[in-house]
Amino acid sequence: MAQRLSYKLKLRLPDHLFLLLKSYPNERYFQVKINDELSDYHPITAEVPQGSIMAPLLYLLQTADVPPTQDTLMATFADDIAILSTDPDPVRTTEKLQHHLNLLQNWLEQWRIKVNPTKCAQVTFTTRRDICPPVNLQNTHIPVKKEVKYPGLHLDVKLTWKTHIKAKRCQLELKFKNMSWLINTRSQLSLDRKLTVYKTSGHTG
Numbered sequence: 001m002a003q004r005l006s007y008k009l010k011l012r013l014p015d016h017l018f019l020l021l022k023s024y025p026n027e028r029y030f031q032v033k034i035n036d037e038l039s040d041y042h043p044i045t046a047e048v049p050q051g052s053i054m055a056p057l058l059y060l061l062q063t064a065d066v067p068p069t070q071d072t073l074m075a076t077f078a079d080d081i082a083i084l085s086t087d088p089d090p091v092r093t094t095e096k097l098q099h100h101l102n103l104l105q106n107w108l109e110q111w112r113i114k115v116n117p118t119k120c121a122q123v124t125f126t127t128r129r130d131i132c133p134p135v136n137l138q139n140t141h142i143p144v145k146k147e148v149k150y151p152g153l154h155l156d157v158k159l160t161w162k163t164h165i166k167a168k169r170c171q172l173e174l175k176f177k178n179m180s181w182l183i184n185t186r187s188q189l190s191l192d193r194k195l196t197v198y199k200t201s202g203h204t205g
Contacts, residue, residue: 003026004062004111004112005025005058005061005062006022006025006026008061008062008064008065009021009022009058009061010022012061012064013061021054021058024054024058025058027043028043028044029041029042029043029044030042030044056078059078059079062111062113063076065107066081066104066107067100067103067104067106067107068100069096069099069100069103071085071096071099071100072084072085072096072097072099072100073085074100077150077151078151080150080151082150083097083100083101083104085097085100090124090126090130090131090132090133091132091133093124093132094132094133094134094135097122097132097135098135098136101135101136101137104137105137105138108138115137115138117136117137117138117140117141117142118140118142118143120137120142120143121142121143121144121145121148122134122135122142122143122144122145123144123145123146123147123148123155123157124144124157125155125157125158125159126157126158127158131144147163154166154167
């Protein structure tokens, strides 16, 4: 993958920037340590350093040519991709979506990028009873689900926001519970200080 990323860097960047970045994804090695024992060095054939500043930029350059279609809408956020297909006929909706997935599969094979279809999700957003037939990627059926999270939003099939509100309420209750030692009636903080802490936490939460 490092060679293919270098190819795209050379294709899209000026020479001086390419020379600056070409060594970043190449000639990297890893070593495993267990107690006091160290393994030999082994080459890293894919990926870039996790959490690095350059990783998001290099990912965008690597995936900038993911093929779109006129019948679908593709939304990307970091390494999450959502493909949206709409049509009054659920069968036609699936056909549009499957066509885009076929193009995506060809692109993945061309650039030797691996995905796990079982970690993907297919959701039919509708108030009708009919749902879209299943689709597949890399000869694997994508799991059909009644809700999906993207990005930070919990979306259910009818877009009622019930799942999202429930999830956010649980998060707030957990945060409030973690602060209970600080703001409960036995706390040694003054009432004014408790209110200040509570308001500050409310704004930052």
